Amino acid sequence: MGxxxxxxxxxxxxxxxxxxxxxxxxxxxxxxxxxxxxAAEAMDCELVYYVVPRGSVARTYAELAVIHDPMSRHLKxxxxxxxxxxxxxxxxxx
Numbered sequence: 333m334g335x336x337x338x339x340x341x342x343x344x345x346x347x348x349x350x351x352x353x354x355x356x357x358x359x360x361x362x363x364x365x366x367x368x369x370x371a372a373e374a375m376d377c378e379l380v381y382y383v384v385p386r387g388s389v390a391r392t393y394a395e396l397a398v399i400h401d402p403m404s405r406h407l408k409x410x411x412x413x414x415x416x417x418x419x420x421x422x423x424x425x426x
Contacts, residue, residue: 333375344374 333340341351354371357363365381372379 333377335375340371340374344370 335343337351337355338348341348344351346354351371354363354367357367358371365379368381369379
């Protein structure tokens, strides 16, 4: 992110040493979600926390999109239609 520990600590309203403990806890795998969220917010980031099933991650994401995103089917149909029309049609759509 291009920020020093001191800068992130100041944004998180903690001492630099406390922020260094955040990083050490993260490396050990013992940091709390609350601490991760606080560090992410201090870096103007969003914490995304999820569990990914073993196996093909790309396939899993695609399956989840189809299940949970009603627009994914529309997007897939649009992609197919644009592919049939060729590169010029895709460029015009952008």
